[in-house]
Amino acid sequence: MSPTAPHPQPTHSLHDIPVVDISDTGPGRTPLQQVMELMRAHGPALVRRLHGRDTLFVGDLDLVTDLADETRFAKAVGPALENVRAFAADGLFTAYNDEPNWAKAHDILMPAFALGSLRTYHPVMLRVARRLIDSWDRCARAGQPVNVPDDMTRMTLDTIGLAGFGYDFGSFERDEPHPFVESMVRCLEWSMTRLSRTPGSDHSAADAAFRADADHLAQVVDEVIAARVDSGPNAADAGDLLGLMLTAKHPADGTTLDTANIRNQVITFLIAGHETTSGAMSFALYYLAKHPAVLQLVQREADALWGDAADPEPTFDEIGRLTYTRQVLNEALRLWPTAAAFSRHAREDTLLGGRIPLRAGQAVTVLGPMLHRQPVWGDNPELFDPARFTAEAEAARSPHAFKPFGTGERACIGRQFALHEATMLLAMLVHRYRLHDHADYALTVKETLTLKPEGFTLTLTPRTAADRVQAPLPGAAAQHPAQAS
Structure with a gap:
């Protein structure tokens, strides 16, 4: 304006x-x-x-x-x-x-997000979290800042790729974002800027660039599907999202998803399964860096679970015990869904x-x-x-006051997947590192189809065993008054 x-x-x-x-x-x-x-x-x-x-x-x-x-x-x-x-x-x-295809895909994929299935994804989430931690350790040793939104995007892309489709993007082996991410971001930006086009103006160059990016997304997804199909007859029925889409039959009529729709679903999950989650974790880390009293409470909760272990092995059930960490994530989603x-x-x-x-x-x-x-x-x-x-x-509050995942039957099908992934990673990071707002970052919210804090970096130093020896988090700790933003 x-x-x-x-x-x-x-x-x-x-x-x-x-x-x-x-x-x-x-x-x-x-x-x-x-x-x-x-x-x-x-x-x-x-x-x-x-x-x-x-x-x-x-x-x-x-x-x-x-x-x-x-x-x-x-x-x-x-x-x-x-x-x-x-x-x-x-x-x-x-x-x-x-x-x-909406009702068919929804019914076929719902079992993939049931509690039992979430348990099967937990080891993959932990494996990719280790990749992020290894990268942040290198930056901490070198005294270099980490780009929080970029690294959260790498982590969530690798997680949904591996957990959902058995496909490894290897994002932390790259200096720049994966080409899929770059094409995806440009496609999302195109979808937003197209809304505000001045009638009669020429946008042929932008549309041609979009089509090239969209073709690249389709090519990557075709490779994901082909890699699964080519890996053998038993690989298709792997119990993950792609396995269900390739093999599961709708309970009502016995039909399966057609090939074109499987491609559309994979693109959807690769975008929605990582873009929003990475933004949510980035905002949560921003607020933790700006509110040391809240950060200390999250650290105390993680320390109570994992003690002085620098490299804990979180179990699936332990993540459900990180109630204050989840409150922090929800509050970040409230302010910036x-x-x-x-x-x-x-x-x-x-x-x-x-x-x-x-x-x-x-x-x-x-x-x-x-x-x-x-x-x-x-x-x-x-x-x-x-x-x-x-x-x-x-x-005490209306259930309709908080809607970060949409509403009704079309609400986000993967919300519990995202919340488990994000809660675990936040706890692991604050358990391991001291977070330093070295640039006195002022929040700038970048919009594509989703929101992220733009240009947000942190420097890190490892916490010591002595840092993690704290009094247990009291029952009233979650009511500790937060500092003003």
Whole structure:
């Protein structure tokens, strides 16, 4: 947005909802954060008008609660996801509700995210965590900073590649991001910038570059699938995501996923399975670096589990005992949900919240960061405070106040996979290292289809055995007041 017009005035109101025309100022470099600023100025429900296109955004808890009613609303594949369909087609994330492959893939893949399956992924998660730690050890010895978002992306890409598809991207053996990641990021950026194109302008060069990147994603995925198929008749039925897609039959009709849809699902999982998780861990590490009192509590929790062992071997069940670490992760996801928006559409003509008329098929976009800053979160929702996620606090709060993974039957299928991976890694890192905010980093949130802290680096020094000898974390420790952000 232009600095001379930070909050365009509403042109008029639509059913008491302000309509804010930003056509003259443009969508800016960070369109979601721009809408956040518009909501701060005009309220948690508004229509953003851009070159004649209207989008209804909401962050109001009552409206989001209404939108969660599956009998009246369903997932909408909005303009951004329509663009993602150009390279993910009918994958789980971008499929239309009535596309047969969505229900088929969902039913086939659900067992892969059950508790028993998560246990089988734990050793792979730990193996890749060791790669990250080895890399960070080298940087610590050399006194070099680590690029947190880049390394989190390497770690989560290798994890989903190995755990989901038995394919090793070897990201930590590279000085630069894997070409798949570079192509993926450019595809996601294309999907966002395409939303704000000025009508009539020439974008043929950008579209051609996108097509080359999309072709590269498809080529990598074809290699992943071919490597599995070529590895022998028993390899297809390996019990992971790819094995299920190649062999599992739908329980209702006995059909399997077609080859094209398997490619779309692999692309979807490689993107969604690592891009959002890496952002969540990066934000969590940012807040820990900025809040030493909270960091100390996370360290005490990890130390209570693993003592003075520099290289613990976390078990699957131990990760479930890292309750305060999980609170930290949830609080980071509250402030910056890495999948920051999701859309719903009306199944039939209805009144949203009893007051906003919607036509059948009309879409509404929920802006997670503003929902997560509503009054239900207290007087200072900008404060980083993991105590918001004690069991007692969660029980007292509406379940619709916290939506980092979407809602309903189309919510993220892999959320427990991501939370287990992230909780384990955060605990291992703070158990091993002292984190130093050497550059006094000021948060800059980068947007593609997801959010990440841009340019965030840390320096590290190893913790000693003496550092890890602490009094056990008291039962009330999770209620320790956090420092102001």
